[in-house]
Amino acid sequence: MNSEEYKVVNKLKVYRAMRNFTQEELAQKLGVSRQTIIAIENNKYLPSLPLAFKISQLFKINIEDIFEYQEE
């Protein structure tokens, strides 16, 4: 299965807004660059599993709540 057959979308922007975090603040909390946060929010970059867990732990939610797997 190649990456054209599936899509993973996320609600990072929504959860970030709910917590009133700026992209810079979220990037610092996760130990990544602001460009990475922008890329994830725009579904341009798929984060690694450890980073996905880190995000879900930061927002105290399940990974499935924030990342959604879609088959095309």
Next chain:
Amino acid sequence: MSSMNIEKFKQIRVGVAFFVGFLVSIAVSIDSTVLALAAIITGIIFLVLARSKAKVVVDERDKTIREKAANITYAIFAPTIATGALLLILFGKGRYLYLESLGMVLAYLTCFLIVVYAISFWYLNKKYGGGNEL
């Protein structure tokens, strides 16, 4: 020097590049190897110190980009240089010794590149649990 952000580090990097370039151009004009070397070494030391003070985040996205860039570079560079080497050897054989020699150098370089790729691939394949297929 307290901690600095990435923007300041980038400004310092540009400043150092200009300074080193200026000194190297002076060194070339007065034919002074020592001055050129001193300028380059000073620039490197200053940048290393500035980088250690700056909060330069190299994260997983940067690593992914680097991996893909390296992959593309290899995929383009290896066949191009191999073809160039072959053409130079064929064209220069018996007629232009310097072209043939250059072709040989490029051919060995291609072999070296492929060997390095193969060794690193084998090592990484082992590291990430591959190579035990039955």
